[in-house]
Amino acid sequence: MTQYTVFLDRDGVINHDSDAYIKHPDEFHFIAKSPDAIALLNAKGFQVILITNQSAVGRGIISVRTLDAILKKMTRGVEQAGGRIKDIFFCPHGPNQGCDCRKPKPGMILQAVACHGIDLKKAFMIGDSAKDIECGKNAGCAINILVKTGNGERALAALTEKGIVPDFLAGDLYEAALWITANFSSQNIVS
Numbered sequence: 458m459t460q461y462t463v464f465l466d467r468d469g470v471i472n473h474d475s476d477a478y479i480k481h482p483d484e485f486h487f488i489a490k491s492p493d494a495i496a497l498l499n500a501k502g503f504q505v506i507l508i509t510n511q512s513a514v515g516r517g518i519i520s521v522r523t524l525d526a527i528l529k530k531m532t533r534g535v536e537q538a539g540g541r542i543k544d545i546f547f548c549p550h551g552p553n554q555g556c557d558c559r560k561p562k563p564g565m566i567l568q569a570v571a572c573h574g575i576d577l578k579k580a581f582m583i584g585d586s587a588k589d590i591e592c593g594k595n596a597g598c599a600i601n602i603l604v605k606t607g608n609g610e611r612a613l614a615a616l617t618e619k620g621i622v623p624d625f626l627a628g629d630l631y632e633a634a635l636w637i638t639a640n641f642s643s644q645n646i647v648s
């Protein structure tokens with residue numbers, strides 16, 4: 458039976474975001490209990506996959522090498538808390554490059570589905586921006602959760618404007634993980 462999957466946005470969900478981009482590992486700071494949230498999801502049988510726009514690369518602000526160092530710091534912190542991120546998909550392109558992977562396009566999620574045989578009826582997307590929720594919906598994730606950290610409050614207003622309602626609104630990633638693990642177990646999310 459295929460596993461449950463939680464797709465996670467990075468900036469504003471796992472770590473504090475910056476309007477000036479996260480340009481160096483020293484600028485990467487976990488949001489409280491986000492590593493514990495990933496460990497909790499794993500402990501209950503949910504695999505976690507990262508889906509992140511990193512236009513700072515395409516804008517020439519950081520190199521892929523620096524992005525890799527930032528992601529390694531994130532992965533180390535998650536593993537120290539007993540969690541594991543199964544795979545990382547990032548879009549390095551700028552908004553004007555017309556790629557298929559930049560959220561809200563579903564490309565990164567569809568790539569993950571192809572790589573890992575993911576059942577989207579058993580998949581969640583958690584993000585802090587409207588583009589994360591739209592990405593999850595565009596890909597066909599069963600449950601799309603907005604967190605209030607990062608851009609969350611602005612995103613809620615933007616989504617409401619568009620008539621898009623997240624399936625759940627959580628204070629932060631840890632609250633989202635508590636809700637997921639309390640409400641979903643072995644049956645499909647969408648019958």
Ligand SMILES: O=P(O)(O)OC[C@@H](O)[C@H]1O[C@@H](OP(=O)(O)O)[C@@H](O)[C@@H](O)[C@@H]1O
Nearest residue numbers: 466467468475476478479509510511512
């Ligand atoms: O939240 P995720 O997808 O993990 O990453 C978002 C980041 O790539 C950056 O995305 C940028 O948007 P533009 O890409 O410049 O439109 C801005 O929102 C930055 O504040 C933010 O750090």
Ligand SMILES: [Mg+2]
Nearest residue numbers: 466468469585
């Ligand atoms: Mg974000």
Ligand SMILES: [Zn+2]
Nearest residue numbers: 548556558559
């Ligand atoms: Zn892209």
